[in-house]
Amino acid sequence: MAAASGKWPPGHNYRYPLQDWGWTREFCEERIIGEGLPVPVKSACFFCPASKKPEVDWLAEVHPELMQISMEMERLAHERGLTTTKGLGRRWSWTEYLKLHPLLPPTASEDGEHRGRSLTNVTAQHL
Numbered sequence: 001m002a003a004a005s006g007k008w009p010p011g012h013n014y015r016y017p018l019q020d021w022g023w024t025r026e027f028c029e030e031r032i033i034g035e036g037l038p039v040p041v042k043s044a045c046f047f048c049p050a051s052k053k054p055e056v057d058w059l060a061e062v063h064p065e066l067m068q069i070s071m072e073m074e075r076l077a078h079e080r081g082l083t084t085t086k087g088l089g090r091r092w093s094w095t096e097y098l099k100l101h102p103l104l105p106p107t108a109s110e111d112g113e114h115r116g117r118s119l120t121n122v123t124a125q126h127l
Helices: 025-034 053-062 064-079 094-100
Strands: none
Touching: 053 064, 053 094, 064 094
16 A cells, blocks of 8 residues: 555555556556457546647547647636646647647637548557
8 A cells, every 4th residue: 555645634545456466557458458348548637737649639539528628728828827838748738739630620720721630540559
């Protein structure tokens, strides 16, 4: 068990049974596939600043409504004077990235142009 320092309530402990058993992410994926199930994507908040570009692509295609919220968060942060980071990607803006690699419907694109890349071949293993 790992003590959660600074977490509420004080003294709360987290348990990580898969880690306790020595299971790696790769081993978990093998077990899931072995059972004939799809490997789920790594979970996180939809606006996680640690998201990688393929995860942003996936979010834009599968949950465009959440991507719109994320882009609005970036816009509002910049309107309010954000200067310490470029956007949700910290060193890169999700909005600027998607302008160059559009996946959203035409209404989401400022110039109204939609090049319509598809991620149908992207699987959880790529994320």
